[in-house]
Amino acid sequence: MNLYNLDIERGILSAILLDGKIYEDVASILKPSDFYLPFHQAVFETMEELYKKDLPIDEVFLKEALKKKNKFDDELFLEIIGTAPIEAVESYAKELKDLATKRELIHLSNEIKKIVLEEDKRAIEEVEEIQSKLFHIATSNLSGDFKIAENVITDTLEFIKKQAAKKNKIVTGLDTGFIELNRMTSGFGEGDLIIIAARPSMGKTAFALNIALNVVKQDKGVAIFSLEMPAEQLMLRMMSAYAKIPLQDLRRGNLSDEEWSKLSEVADDLSNRPLFVDDEGNINIHTIRAKLRKLKAQNPNLSLAIIDYLQLISSDQRERHLAIAEISRSLKLLARELQIPIIALSQLNRALESRPNKRPMLSDLRESGAIEQDADIIMFIYRDDVYKAMEARQKQKEALEKGKSVEIEFKEKEIEDAEIIIGKQRNGPTGTVEMLFNKKYTLFTDKVSAVNEVEPTEANIEVPSTLE
Structure with missing residues (x-):
C-alpha cells in the first residue's frame, strides 16, 4: 500500500496556481510537511509565504520565489503546470492529510524503538513521551477552523433544549x-x-x-x-x-x-x-x-x-x-x-x-x-x-x-x-x-x-x- 499520491499532490498545487483563492481552503487542512515529495513541500511552503505577503500565487511569482531560495526544480515544476487541476480540492486535501497521518504513525513506530533502546529514561517517562507524540499526531489531524456564530448559536440552543428536557x-x-x-x-x-x-x-x-x-x-x-x-x-x-x-x-x-x-x-x-x-x-x-x-x-x-x-x-x-x-x-x-x-x-x-x-x-x-x-x-x-x-x-x-x-x-x-x-x-x-x-x-x-x-x-x- 502506497502512503503517498503524487498525482493528487500535483493536482492540488495546479488548482491553486489556477485560482489563488483555493489556497485558503487547502491551507485550513494541509501543512507543507503533509506533502510527500520535498519539492512539493517547498512549493506549498512558498505559496504560504506569497499569501502572507499578499502577493499573487501564480506561476511567475512562485517560480521567482523558489529560485531565490535555491529550491526550484524546472522538471518537477513543469509536471505541476502540466497536471490538470483537481476540482474537489477539499476532499482530495483530506485524503492527502490521511496519508500524511499514516506516514507519521509509521515514523512514530520507528521512533518508539529508538526511544526505548537508545534513550536513558525510566519506562514511564518513555511511555509519556510516546503518548505525547501520538496525541500530537491525533490532534494535528483535527480541523482548526473557526466556528461561525450561526453554528455556535444553533449548538447552544440545542444544549439549552436538552437541559430543559x-x-x-x-x-x-x-x-x-x-x-x-x-x-x-x-x-x-x-x-x-x-x-x-x-x-x-x-x-x-x-x-x-x-x-x-x-x-x-x-x-x-x-x-x-x-x-x-x-x-x-x-x-x-x-x-x-x-x-x-x-x-x-x-x-x-x-x-x-x-x-x-x-x-x-x-x-x-x-x-x-x-x-x-x-x-x-x-x-x-x-x-x-x-x-x-x-x-x-x-x-x-x-x-x-x-x-x-x-x-x-x-x-x-x-x-x-x-x-x-x-x-x-x-x-x-x-x-x-x-x-x-x-x-x-x-x-x-x-x-x-x-x-x-x-x-x-x-x-x-x-x-x-x-x-x-x-x-x-x-x-x-x-x-x-x-x-x-x-x-x-x-x-x-x-x-x-x-x-x-x-x-x-x-x-x-x-x-x-x-x-x-x-x-x-x-x-x-x-x-x-x-x-x-x-x-x-x-x-x-x-x-x-x-x-x-x-x-x-x-x-x-x-x-x-x-x-x-
Whole structure:
C-alpha cells in the first residue's frame, strides 16, 4: 500500500496556481510537511509565504520565489503546470492529510524503538513521551477552523433544549449528590478542575469520598488516586458512610449481626459499581495521566477522577511552586482532554489559624497562584467546632499544668455544622453551602435533610480521630 499520491499532490498545487483563492481552503487542512515529495513541500511552503505577503500565487511569482531560495526544480515544476487541476480540492486535501497521518504513525513506530533502546529514561517517562507524540499526531489531524456564530448559536440552543428536557433542571453537569451544592454549581462540568482545600481534620478526604459514592451510585465511573492512605482504609471510610456503620466499629470488626448483614449488602453493591482505586504512594503527574488515559479508553463511562492530594504528587522540579504550577496545569489539560471533571484535594497554609476568623480564603492555598489560575472551582471545608474543640483542649491542658481544674463549656457533638465555601467558580456564583458532618460515619449531608433524619447528640469532649 502506497502512503503517498503524487498525482493528487500535483493536482492540488495546479488548482491553486489556477485560482489563488483555493489556497485558503487547502491551507485550513494541509501543512507543507503533509506533502510527500520535498519539492512539493517547498512549493506549498512558498505559496504560504506569497499569501502572507499578499502577493499573487501564480506561476511567475512562485517560480521567482523558489529560485531565490535555491529550491526550484524546472522538471518537477513543469509536471505541476502540466497536471490538470483537481476540482474537489477539499476532499482530495483530506485524503492527502490521511496519508500524511499514516506516514507519521509509521515514523512514530520507528521512533518508539529508538526511544526505548537508545534513550536513558525510566519506562514511564518513555511511555509519556510516546503518548505525547501520538496525541500530537491525533490532534494535528483535527480541523482548526473557526466556528461561525450561526453554528455556535444553533449548538447552544440545542444544549439549552436538552437541559430543559431533563427532570432535574438544576444539574447540568455531574450530579454531586448534594442538593445545595448542585444548586450553587449546577454540578461539575466536563473538563473542570475542582480544588477541595482545608486544614487537617476538616474532612477533605471524607467529603471527596462522599461525592465519589454519590457518583458511583449513579453507575458512573470514578477513579481515585489515594496517595496518602492504602486502598483498604479508603474503602473502610466509603463503606462506613454508605452503610452508616461507625468507622471505628468497622476498623475493630465490632459489628452486630444486623450490621454484618448491612455491610454485606453494601459490599456486594459497591463490588458491582464502576469504582477504581490506585493507592501507589510515589506517583507523578505523567503516571496519573497515563493511567487515566488508559482507564478512560477501557471504561468510556469514567465520569470523575479524584486525587488525594495534590501536594503529594511527586515532581522533578526542585522549586515547589514550579512543581505545583506544572501539576495543576497538567491536571486542567487532562480534564479537558478526557472531558471529565477532576477533583484534586489540597492543603492550606497554617497562616489562617493565627486569624480570629479562621474561615479559609484563596490566599490560604499553598502555592495559590498556579492553583487559583488553573482551577474552575475552588471549595474550602470549614467546621467551626474543630477549632472550638482545640481551644477547649488547650485551656484544659494549661489548667492541668497549673494544677487547677477547669470546667469545659464546649461540648463536642456527634454531628457538627460544616461549611463548604466556594471561593472561586469560573462559571457560577461564589458563596457558602451549609451542611452537617457526622463524624461517626465520616459522612457529609445536606443540612435540611440531615436534620430531619437525625438530631445532633452531645458528648463530653475528647480528642477526635484524624479525618484525613
